[in-house]
Amino acid sequence: MALTPRLWAPYAGHVDLLLPAAGGRTPLQAASDGWWASDVALPHGTDYAFSLDGGDPRPDPRAAWLPAGVHGPARVFDVDRFPWTDGGWSGVDVRGAVIYELHVGTFTPGGTLTSAVERLEHLVALGVDVVELLPVAAFNGRHGWGYDGVAPYAVHDPYGGPAALQAFVDAAHGLGLAVCLDVVHNHLGPSGNYLHELGPYFTDAHSTPWGPAINLDGPGSEHVRRWICDSVLRWARDFHVDAFRLDAVHALHDDSQRHVLAQLSDEVAELAEELGRPLGLVAESDLNDVVTLGSTQDGGWGMTGQWADDVHHAIHALVTGERHGYYVDFGSPEVLRTALTRVFVHDGCLSTFRGEPWGTPVPDDIDGHRFVVFDANHDQVGNRALGDRPSSRLDTGALAAQAALVLLSPFTPLLFMGEEWGATTPWQFFTDHPEPELAAAVREGRLREFSGHGWADLYGGDVEVPDPQDPATFAASVLDWNEPTRPEHARLLEWYRVLVALRRAVPDLGSGxxxxxxxxxxxxxxxxxxxxxxxxxxxxxxxxxxxxxxxxxxxxxxxxxxxxxxxxxxxxxxxxxxxxxxxxxxxxxxxxxxxxxx
Missing domain, CATH: 2.60.40.1180 (Golgi alpha-mannosidase II)
Known part of the structure; x- marks a missing residue:
């Protein structure tokens, strides 16, 4: 299927289509509402870019393929070329499923979607239902967590690009595994973000930890919302993705009459009906408010589920004894009881860490399967000063206890790659910014972040925070697949398999x-x-x-x-x-x- 280039660029006086292989410029025609269109049909594999008002080449913000990186031209990707074999796939409801979170770059030594396919049988044997991929959207550099992506329609080329994602999903479906994609709509990364040149993608009316907010309720916001919603629909339709974890939705500031997540939820529901299989939307939210789960007809956002960090904090603080930072209100068995039954510990009471009352109660009639819980995930491990896992501080019995509290809770459990065998490899914060100034800023910011959080007391001495830009930091975070074969690791792995099997075999243990x-x-x-x-x-x-x-x-x-x-x-x-x-x-x-x- 050929591509007819289009671009929303209301700030531009004129827009040219650039074809590097052919040379020269082809003017686009102005259409309504700031859109520019071309009547040129580009076949699969054609490189192209846009020039605004005679300026430098810029990639398509809806590009599927960026083989030259986020600063280079886009390449046309024909989604219909892939020979799908999952015609009988009926999907998985994420509510109550066992979810496995993995980072493509560190899940295997190969660090690609293709090499990840080779380990899917391990997840099947474990009893996993849903594989959740940390963000695969293209970002600058080779290595990173993925939360600084700047091209939410493209698959990071070092992971294998868009064709590799289609092959991964097809292979997963063939083994009975659904695929969840972690997507970031609340900000873009600092390198390769050209949206501000095109139109009002950002607004100063709201702010986020990353700067001006995505424009969801100001002039031109209808096109920005369309850009977000279309990306999710496209992953589900053209890449057969089953579910989405929506990053930090509390940073999607939207004062319009209909929240963008409600719009997304309704559109995804329509597509699910068309496709004949469930599509899940799981929100990460810091609000402790079930508005995320409420019906869109009643002012809610219509999410299938949401992450529940309080459950993690209650388990972690009790088992480890840690009380620094946001663990200050956690750690007692009474707090754990609250988390396991009422979900939110902060449900209108004072949050000491935040310094104000926080959250709202969860109504009794909301099923526990609407909440995703964990004893480890990418944030709770990677945002520690040393990126150390619970296995670095706990004995095997404590790890087994945590696993049982999560996997046999009334919630939807999520496992972080390697925890099932008590992986000893850390998962640290790593980046690969080519720009010296940006690399220095990230390095210095990481040091400042951990200067006052009591890490020296926790670790029993001065802490040398790993340099995010050092290739060794990334290398140390790659899973060691020899570990599961060693006796103590194999024992814990078998325990995880038993617990997952019990969720299915004993109705009371799988109930929400x-x-x-x-x-x-x-x-x-x-x-x-x-x-x-x-x-x-x-x-x-x-x-x-x-x-x-x-x-x-x-x-x-x-x-x-x-x-x-x-x-x-x-x-x-x-x-x-x-x-x-x-x-x-x-x-x-x-x-x-x-x-x-x-």
Missing amino acids: DRMRTSLDVHPREDAQDGPWQGVLVLHRGGARVVTNLAHVPTAVQVPTARPLEVVADFGGGVLQPPASPDSPLVLELPPRSVVVLA
Whole structure:
């Protein structure tokens, strides 16, 4: 399918189409509302660019392929050339699914979508339902997290470009795996962002941590909104992507009558009906407000689900004992109980870290599967000073406990690549900015970010923050696929497989019913300072998840209305037979162990 170039550039007096292979300039014709159009049909593989008012070449903001990088010309990509084999694919509902988050560049030593395909069988064996790719939109340089992309329609060429993404999705579908794409609409990166030259893509009416906000409610915003919505629809239609994780939607400032996410939700729902398969939208939001999940007919944003950071914080702070930064209000078992049943810990109460009341309560009738939870993800690992994973600070028993609390919670669990075997490789913040000034600014900014967060106390001494621009920082973050074969890692990996299987085999453990979820707490009276010690009994309907976070053996009574048996055991727990039909169950737990009863 040939491309007939079009460009929305209301700031330009005239626009030329540039074809580097042919040379010369072909004027575009002015159309309505600031659009410029060409009657030239460009075949697949043709390089092209635009020139505004005789200026330097600029790539197409809707370019699918940027093989020369974000500053070079676009290349026409015919989406219909790929020989899809997923005609029978019926999709996956992300609610209640097991999601696996991976970064293409560090998931495998090859660092490409093609090499990632070679590891999909591992995810199938683990029991994963949805593979979530960190952003693949094109950005400057070779290595980066992807959140500084500047071309949201293009696939980063070092990952393999657009054809490689189609092949990845097709291979995933062939193995029964859905694909979720992490997309960033709240800002663009600093290098290769030419949108400000074209039209009012940004506005000073709102601000974000990255500068002026994307223009969603000012003059010309209808075209900016169309640019955002069209990109998502295109990934779903032409690349067969199943779901989208929408980055930091609280930074999508929109005072218009209909929020852009409501518009996106309605349009995605229409496309899902047309395609005959579910399409999911999962918002990352710092607002602690279920407006994200509300019906678009009632003023909500219509998201399928949203991330719930408070659940992570409650688990992490309890198990590790960390209280610095935003963990200050977390760490007690009572807070964990709140998170596991009410989702938001800050639901209108004071957030000490923010210095103000925060959030709203989650209504009881909202299913737990609408919330995505985790004990690690790219932010919670990568934004630590050393990019250290929980496995660097916790023993295997504590890692097993965290996994059970997440995977057998009433929520939708997300795993971060490598956590399933307790990967020891860090996942650090890495960049590859070619511009010396930008590289220096990122390096200095990273050092400032960690100057006052108590990291020296946490790590037990002065902290040397890895240089984001050092190639060694990136190299250290690549997963070591030899680790899963080693005994202690293999033991944890098998535990993850067992927990995922239990979600499917035991209805109570896979349920999203928060009203049938509760937490009993049995603290050790003689526990020393440090991370909390004791036994937690998580009630999931008629099932029980019992974790001993103490360093000594412990016996605990497990209340139940019916006979239970051990269906999973990490550490060697023993269930004593009741002395009489009316006697409570007594579970003997070794130190740092987990037992699941159903």
